[in-house]
Amino acid sequence: MSSGGGGLVDGYRLVVFDLDGVIYLIDRPIPGAVEAVARLHAGGHLVAYATNNASRRSAEVADLLTGMGVPARADEVLTSAAAAAEVLRERLPAGAAVLVVGAEALRAEISAVGLRPVGRAEEAPVAVVQGYGPQVGWADLAEASVAIRAGAMWVATNTDRTLPSGRGPLPGNGSLVAALRTALGRGPDLVVGKPEPALFTTAARRAGGADCLVVGDRLDTDIEGACRAGLPSLLVLTGVSGVTDLLAAPPQARPTYVSFDLAGLFDPDAVVRVPAGSPAGEGWSAQVRQDAIELAGAGRPLDALAVLCAVTWAPGPAAGEGLPVRPVGTAAADALRALGLPS
Structure with a gap:
């Protein structure tokens, strides 16, 4: 997504969050998470939480969230x-x-x-x-x-x-x-837990089959679970999986959207759909060489990421999976640094 139009969340009635790495890290909220959930509630969206952490009961998780400033009910929390x-x-x-x-x-x-x-x-x-x-x-x-x-x-x-x-x-x-x-x-x-789809399908069923977006930080659990449940997903880069993991993700664990954090739910400039339609677009182009993928152009780092996904996820011998990314020009080097990739 890019400038213009409404926020990503406008297309969904229910947002199902993972917890660790998305809403909080151990016992502290991730910056922006409290405000994001409050904004969803204010906009009339339904919210649920699906966690693989089996060390707390649903009511305990709800109390933990409420203590962090995220009002939550036990029936909104699904635990493994x-x-x-x-x-x-x-x-x-x-x-x-x-x-x-x-x-x-x-x-x-x-x-x-x-x-x-x-x-x-x-x-x-x-x-x-x-x-x-x-x-x-x-x-x-x-x-x-x-x-x-x-x-x-x-x-x-x-x-x-x-x-x-x-x-x-x-x-x-x-x-x-x-x-x-x-x-x-x-x-x-x-x-039982993610990547099995049960937690997500249960959340959607409880919400009356509402249009649902899954938000997670792990490709191998949250995103793969959403894929198995047939649901769109947003990967946020605030937890376990990073850009290197994303570029190497197998088809069954690829998200629909990527953002640095939960701002991507609301700000079209803070989220991107992956992969890009081709290895060139939104100001960027990427080409597979023998020893690296060359990234050239200028624009949002997230658009560069979408182009890189298009290259590394492409089927056949032209795919760039496993190759390092080499910047062509200062703008490309800056984008790779913003994405946490060697530049």
Whole structure:
């Protein structure tokens, strides 16, 4: 998108946000997030939050958001912990024992659906549910390994390899799932959270099937989940995935739009649709050479990004995936710096 016309959000009734890396980073709101959500509410838009973080219940997340200045209700929050509990409730008899590897919030969700959370394989669990918890350790994984080898169904709330922090990406639940995968020689029987589409389709269903835009910071969870759900998506560059990741994204994890932050919801000059219609447009052109992609021209860095996506995502031998980008001229070098690419 470029100058002129209304904001991106004008085309959607419901906006579904990821949380970590989009609305907040650990326990602090990302600059502009509070104002963006307030503006959506003021404009009559519906808002929902879909998070793979299984360490908090929906009401706790809503309280956290409200404490940051983002008014939120528990029914606007969809967590992978609650979704996993619902899946197990549908598949297991009432009162069935479920070994919980994760935070207290996950245990509470299991209890809330009439199942019995346990902590040891000796209690004969019929299922293991695994979610992120900062205190999860070797002993927890060992109990899960024993239970799964004995025949328990293995459900993971999500498989995010990392989670964002003020010190950079830290190991997420996917890293802990990978440890069990290595020990068992196989993966979970079921993964509930993003990139599975359930959280997004549930949000849209609760909103009466309203036109929905997904906003996330991770290509491998938020954006791929939106793609699987058949929903348009906006990648914001405030969290895990950066421009280098975007250029290398496989078809199933490519967003519809990209912006540096949530200003892209409202300001046409702060968002771009990707890829560009061709490797030339909006003042930029890109060509694949043997050792690099050459970017030339002038204009918005986001338009340069759209052109670069057109080149690197192109099918066939002319595609530039994996090649470095080389600027031609000062304007191109400035654009690459703005995008966080070597110039």
